Amino acid sequence: MGSQDKHQVEKNRHFIQALGHAWDGVKDVVKKERNMRFHIVAAVLVIIAAFLMQVGIFEWLWLLSAIFVVFAAEFANTIVEELVDLVVHHHYDLDAKYAKDIAAGVVLLAAFYAVLVGLLIFWPRFKSLLGI
Ligand SMILES: Nc1ncnc2c1ncn2[C@@H]1O[C@H](COP(=O)(O)OP(=O)(O)OP(=O)(O)O)[C@@H](O)[C@H]1O
Secondary structure (H helix, E strand, C coil), X not given: CCCCCCCCCCCCCCHHHXXXXXXXXXXXXXXXXXXXXXXXXXXXXXXXXXXXXXXXXHHHHHHHHHHHHHHHHXXXXXXXXXXXXXXXXXXXXXXXXXXXXXXXXXXXXXXXXXXXXXXXXXXXXXXHHHCC
């Protein structure tokens, strides 16, 4: 973990310290989770496409919301994975499997939602670009 206060267990003393720990959390998820890096690449591609196709303000809102829903789902999934591993220490456990599979399901649903939003916004533009 990236924190400078490696052994801190008491509450944060000030906002900047809390912000530092929150930023460490974001960096850790990006560093440790391959899927998170995949989501970031996909989000950058969507943002480039949205710029190129000059989508409107409400379409930007839908796209950005979909991106953040996927990011939030991946963060929630990582929290569940870390907590389960903390409790069962990598031993096989049916409840652990249940919790992790549900957490992964949340990411799947979020990704499905994002693909749907992307299709609704980009498909009509692709169609007119391709002349079909
Ligand atoms: N302790 C456990 N007991 C039982 N099943 C487990 C356990 N740990 C993981 N699994 C099973 O393995 C799957 C993948 O585990 P885990 O999510 O830890 O790995 P991952 O591939 O790194 O996930 P992600 O791709 O979301 O980061 C889980 O969805 C679950 O089905």
